[in-house]
Amino acid sequence: MEQSEKIAQLNDALRKTLMGGRTVLTRGVASLEDTVRADVLVAVQRFDDFNEGDDPYGEHDFGAVTVEQQRCFWKIDYYDNDLKYASEDAADPTKTTRVLTIMLASEY
Numbered sequence: 001m002e003q004s005e006k007i008a009q010l011n012d013a014l015r016k017t018l019m020g021g022r023t024v025l026t027r028g029v030a031s032l033e034d035t036v037r038a039d040v041l042v043a044v045q046r047f048d049d050f051n052e053g054d055d056p057y058g059e060h061d062f063g064a065v066t067v068e069q070q071r072c073f074w075k076i077d078y079y080d081n082d083l084k085y086a087s088e089d090a091a092d093p094t095k096t097t098r099v100l101t102i103m104l105a106s107e108y
Contacts, residue, residue, distance in 0.1 A: 006091040008060040011076045014098045015060070016045050021076075021098030028104035029072065039067045044074045044102055059090075064105070071105035 014021040018041070029040060043065040054062055061076040078090035079097045087096035 003091045004058040008058055010091070010093055010096075010098065011060045014076060014100055015047065015074070018045070018100070020093070021100060024099060024101045026101065026103040026107050028107045029102050032070065036068050036070065040065065040070065040072050040102065043067050044072070044100075047074070072102060073105055073108055074100060074102045076100050 010020065013019070014023075025037070029037060032040065044063070047063045047065055049063065050058075050060055054064070059076075062074070064071065064073050066072070077099050078087040079085065079099060080087055080095065081097050083097055083099075089095050
């Protein structure tokens with residue numbers, strides 16, 4: 001299996017289950033009404049519109065969703081286990097803490 005495929009599998013697992021890493025909501029997303037915030041999370045979990053323009057390396061690490069007129073971006077970053085530096089190998093879950101950040105497009 002190619003490294004980018006392994007990374008995509010790990011990223012998909014985090015995004016779909018919100019397990020296997022950390023999830024961060026920006027202040028804007030956190031301040032949405034509970035039902036809208038929940039719908040944003042579900043939209044991120046169900047996202048599958050990966051294309052070369054947004055996913056040039058095939059890692060499934062970025063996407064955009066719109067929920068009730070709120071445009072949101074999500075991004076997965078790879079850190080070492082102390083969350084201080086970039087991971088030395090994003091395909092190795094023992095060396096990587098994945099962080100899924102969900103933000104309003106206006107916060108980007």
